[in-house]
Amino acid sequence: MRIADPSVLPAAPGPPRRAARVTTALAAVLLGADALLAAPAPARAALPSARAADPVNAMIGFAAVNALGQNGTTGGAGGPVVTATTTAQFLDYIARPGRYVIQVSGRITLPTGDSDGMHDVTSDKTIIGLGAGAALVGGGLNIGLPVDDDVTTPPADAVHNIIIRNLTITGATDDLINVQMFSHHIWIDHNDLSNGDDGAVDIKRGSDYVTVSWNRFHDHDKTLLLGHDDDNGAQDIGRLRVTYHHNYFDGSDQRNPRVRFSPLVHVYNNYYRDNSYGIASTNDSGILAENNYFYSVNNPGRVDFSGPLGRMVERGNILVDCNHPIETRGTVTEPRTIYPYSADPASSVPAIVPAGAGVGKI
Template identity: 35%
Template structure:
């Protein structure tokens, strides 16, 4: 990961810091009417504000500001780097998969033949799939990956213009980068054209897909703000079933993994998705993740999501003032919200939950591994609720420990949990930057 450049934005932040926290915040925060493309993360606003802050491409000169309207233009703007800060302005909705899935099919691949070859009645459930059709599927998947993944480099701001900017079918990769901002975009989850059948996954096998709408991978100082993450035209309810299992063509909406650090996720909408937001992707990744994966989530709306909001391994994660609207019944479309994973240190405070009928507060937390959690001053259906006590009463066989062992200090606006729905619902998501 190369040394960050801050240029004029750094000088502004440093001067403001000398004048005190209030001045630093005023200098960093975009003023009313200010171009969001030049906005920088306010001082003290979550983990991404630590250790130098996050300015993205705010200091870009005119020659490094690009406006794009197509997927090819977008990828060309990302690739045309010379180490200077850059701003990429997205106009309208651009589509990474406009040609359709057939354009990626490798020679010899045929889905009907694939289904016949690996039908559990023929193949069974004990052995991973292999052979000509699996090889052709993998080659087709590689073609799609090359076409729909886009890599966001250091010192870059990607921002939607106006209220209706977005990217469909793409997997944004913030990988090996530092100082990146993504704002004001509707990101429709990429549809994996070639999910792999794994007969050994669970008792009945499962279809596994490959792409997230955005991934922060071994990157630092990343701010994702006022975006809408959605399955859009292809909700899971629209997908077929094969071998009796959902033909799952979605993976996550946002993953923060593999040594990523100092990330702030604010004022976004995550909606109508199953596996939503994962922080840390493996219990065995301690060599890269231990002491990192520091992420702040605040004033986000999680609406109709099934799980991982977020699921955490290793990281010190601060989740406050988020609003959760649980629309599905337990054990059907809803599993849990906060996943307590290996060596995690999650602080979940002053969040608001609206639960569907039949969903108990005890399901909001799920214990995956032995790790302490701080869950205080949260509201469920408008009333204070002790989420740890609710979980331990309902699931006494997997009790949670209290006290994550640290207290967040990098917070700016903190709302009373009773006020959170009225604050977050009208203001979170793409097209709502003030």
């Protein structure tokens, strides 16, 4: 008798896509920078009692995995703690070599200049806002070397080991955060991201081992791109491993995320509200959509999208006032064979995520 590999999850059989409205209720390393700060950490917001899984401040997922010569993601831990209150200070600190914990105090405007408003962050940095009022306005953060299509394996100087937390980033003339060119071990956590001209958090061109957690995305169109384009398999196939959890997609229209080529993307415990589509899997990407809550989302999950088909397994999700079911296809690897985590029940997500996501919550 043939026995299935328990580390591989098959797609559950489900109804074909249809136009009728669907309401479905399916049954149910802590490495943060807070301890490194010279100033007291902001007060934490109390979460509903339904919260039962991993600690809100814990780093969970691919950013915590030991790989590529990096033991998890520690950012600037062990380096100087500095505070930026001006544009000049901030741009100086993020460009310095070596480990730094960079505290952002107040509202800092990032210039457009000749970089279309994108400003490079070097390896081994923690960038963390102080309180609920820390903001970067008018520009975005670039994590990665300059684009080079001829580079198809991770270079020795790939940007790595970066933490971005507790920041409002808004009004960028390009991306709010861009991760590219084989950058790895990145943790983007507890931020408020809105009103960028392109992506909110784009991860592409061979980047790997990233966690995007407890962020609020709003007033934004193309939110999360994972994978550059359909012709970029030479850099992307086998990479782009990302965990998205406990994010609040608060009316962010599309790409929540839109994925190409990744062998495994884990999308769990996210709250989707009023989006045109949630998750799209293409180019043989493997996505586990787990214990998410979708409210008023036209297409919660798609594998028949633009370009070659992807793979999607769904379990424990709740869909309310959605026009289509989650499309499923193929198998994916069980994330628990790679890293530990504990998912909240989907029924508690509408209370937990808005209360805990965004700034001023850590």
